[in-house]
Amino acid sequence: MKFTIIGAGNGGQSMAAHLKIMKQQVVLYDIQENLIQQINDRGHITVEGVIEGSVPIKATTNVADALKETDVIMVTTTGPAHKSVAKSIAPYLKDGQLIMILPGYWGALEFRKTFKQLGIQKNVYVAETESLIYTCRSIHPGHVRIRKIKDSLEFASLPASDSPIVKDILKDIYPQLKIASNVLITTMNNCNPIFHVPITLMNAGRIESEGDFYFYPDGATPSVVNVMEQLERERLEIGKKLKINLSTCLDLLNRFYDVKEANLYDAIQSNPAYRTGKAPTTLRYRYIYEDIPYGLIPMVSLGEKLGVDMACSNLLVDLASIAMKEDLRKRGLTLLDLGIDGMSKEEIVEYLAGSAGRVVGEVR
Numbered sequence: 001m002k003f004t005i006i007g008a009g010n011g012g013q014s015m016a017a018h019l020k021i022m023k024q025q026v027v028l029y030d031i032q033e034n035l036i037q038q039i040n041d042r043g044h045i046t047v048e049g050v051i052e053g054s055v056p057i058k059a060t061t062n063v064a065d066a067l068k069e070t071d072v073i074m075v076t077t078t079g080p081a082h083k084s085v086a087k088s089i090a091p092y093l094k095d096g097q098l099i100m101i102l103p104g105y106w107g108a109l110e111f112r113k114t115f116k117q118l119g120i121q122k123n124v125y126v127a128e129t130e131s132l133i134y135t136c137r138s139i140h141p142g143h144v145r146i147r148k149i150k151d152s153l154e155f156a157s158l159p160a161s162d163s164p165i166v167k168d169i170l171k172d173i174y175p176q177l178k179i180a181s182n183v184l185i186t187t188m189n190n191c192n193p194i195f196h197v198p199i200t201l202m203n204a205g206r207i208e209s210e211g212d213f214y215f216y217p218d219g220a221t222p223s224v225v226n227v228m229e230q231l232e233r234e235r236l237e238i239g240k241k242l243k244i245n246l247s248t249c250l251d252l253l254n255r256f257y258d259v260k261e262a263n264l265y266d267a268i269q270s271n272p273a274y275r276t277g278k279a280p281t282t283l284r285y286r287y288i289y290e291d292i293p294y295g296l297i298p299m300v301s302l303g304e305k306l307g308v309d310m311a312c313s314n315l316l317v318d319l320a321s322i323a324m325k326e327d328l329r330k331r332g333l334t335l336l337d338l339g340i341d342g343m344s345k346e347e348i349v350e351y352l353a354g355s356a357g358r359v360v361g362e363v364r
Helices: 010-021 033-042 079-092 107-118 160-170 183-188 192-202 204-208 215-219 222-242 249-257 264-270 292-305 311-324 345-353
Strands: 002-006 025-029 044-049 053-056 058-060 072-075 098-101 125-129 134-140 143-149 153-157 177-179
Touching (some): 010 025, 010 143, 072 079, 098 160, 107 125, 107 183, 125 160, 125 183, 160 177, 160 345, 183 345, 192 215, 192 222, 192 311, 215 264, 222 292, 222 311, 292 311
Parallel strands (some): 072 098, 153 177
Antiparallel strands (some): 125 153
């Protein structure tokens, strides 16, 4: 198959190298001209870690060229780029193509709503995963390190009735993909906001001081994990209101990394994939500017719509806004952005499951 990877960051370069090693056709696309030029000047991507090799790669900033005759579009950008990506690829979509968003961050809902607004009439599949499949870092353009490829990863399509088709398309490439009931499960099983935001805010002084530290082993102290667990309770309560079975963060660490511990603190501390990742050196980082506007804020909106007390989530959003001297809620995804603002909880569940919305999305 031909894969087009949208986003040439850590995940995109790692995916490109892995797919090329598996003998797939790959085009890597990004809007950052300097980044793409550096990758093309190098002429190949070198990967080390759990996969070793060096493979030639085609990289481009021309979206039409990137999407020519492609079968699968893998979106590995951050959440804030999802709407612009959906707009940029919309004119070039063809019936039968698969768009997979890794990780979701409400992406399937946002893509469908954007296609609806643009009047797109193509019969495409839109799906998302609960996490990026790779635990990876870019050493420099064209050189990545993959510390882990997740053992089991759930995905869902919008509508959910398309999920078996998507599973069949990718079964030989990513056999570890498992079908989840709907995209709210994959979106809300993304634990990045639950982990990243408390660690970042409660280690703000350390991040802004000289010297570095390991983000998870050093940053996730017992009191920080207490805050994570309160966020977790709010997240799981939303699932109960919608009668969907969300995984706990402890279960996810077990499934992703085969970490078997009795509590979240010990699971984080014993996860080998977390031992070498350094903390950011600034608060102006995706742990604030992605995980809050595209993680906590839409979760708060949905939770409050369903009558869930979102006190801890709101507290962290407000604290981050004060620290950054910016109202982060203005950056946040709204239920209107996701096409579910006027729906009851029963209508939301029906929309997620039904087949009526594949072409342009049945949004209100």
